[in-house]
Amino acid sequence: MVLCSTALTVYFAFHSIGTVVVTTLACSLLLQLAYFASVLFLIWRSGCISRAGQRAEHLGSCWEVGPEPPDLDEATNESADLLQCDQMRAISLLLP
Known part of the structure; x- marks a missing residue:
């Protein structure tokens, strides 16, 4: 729809088929670049959300308290x- 409207506008403005073809190709290239950039942005954003979810999951497991006391090996690992x-x-208090 964008390409057709651009082609008609350019044709009525300049009355040149050559200009219409060049302008339509340029517009199509810009649309493809915008689509590619938006897909890259969505991939980047989903990675950020995934990392934030993993961080929140890790913090949630840190705040859980076990019902029974651990043995010596578990206590050493648990203290770490x-x-x-x-x-x-x-770090989570410092982050927005």
């Missing part, structure tokens, strides 16, 4: 996880 969770909480 808690340190990482504390760091993630601090």
